[in-house]
Ligand SMILES: Nc1ncnc2c1ncn2[C@@H]1O[C@H](COP(=O)(O)OP(=O)(O)O)[C@@H](O)[C@H]1O
């Protein structure tokens with residue numbers, strides 16, 4: 001199935017609930033469609049309220065994030081649609097990507113076990129007091145994800161929100177805590193902080209800025225005018241600086257737990 005076909009299935013076929021994801025903090029259900037497309041369905045009314053985001057907006061932010069990733073052309077977020085009538089009411093529905101646990105690109109390891117060519121992001125100690133490091137691969141797709149997260153102002157890029165599938169495809173999931181007006185970038189992907197952005201990313205950012213300036217109407221149901229303005233400002237700042245962002249002292253830079 002190509003992406004438009006997947007989007008069509010996710011948007012129109014009945015969703016059969018297979019189970020609930022226990023690792024999730026919101027009501028997150030694993031479903032299948034009648035043509036056996038697996039997906040994640042998050043009903044809007046299952047959102048856990050947060051102090052720093054307006055209630056009931058997280059599932060819609062996931063749609064906005066998908067639209068922005070598509071506009072950038074990265075294709076890092078699995079196809080994501082809105083369902084007015086899901087089994088537990090309105091909510092978001094996203095293609096399930098099956099993780100290959102042996103192909104993880106983010107990890108916590110002992111300092112003498114950092115895989116060759118990987119980047120260390122943070123040193124810490126584990127529960128027993130042994131030193132550990134948070135590491136990620138030096139991979140082009142992860143660098144693109146770091147650009148996407150800077151654009152989305154993603155507040156929750158945990159290791160578990162980076163998925164490698166069995167074909168080596170790399171995906172980002174869980175973009176509900178994103179697109180705030182306030183700076184909230186919190187991520188495990190700091191390996192390129194302050195480095196020059198790749199030219200390819202700058203070109204994509206320039207196209208995205210044009211898209212926003214000419215009216216990115218697909219975002220309007222999900223984001224406030226101020227949030228769309230803040231998105232435009234972040235894209236502009238990235239283009240002007242030409243660099244990956246660096247951690248901000250006023251905000252915890254690493255999500256906790258990291259997975
Ligand atoms: N599209 C997806 N494909 C595969 N696994 C997913 C997908 N979306 C979420 N997951 C898995 O389910 C877990 C919980 O989902 P998540 O989106 O993080 O929910 P929550 O918003 O409650 O934190 C994720 O950490 C990830 O392991």
Ligand SMILES: [Mg+2]
Nearest residue numbers: 024025161174
């Ligand atoms: Mg999550």
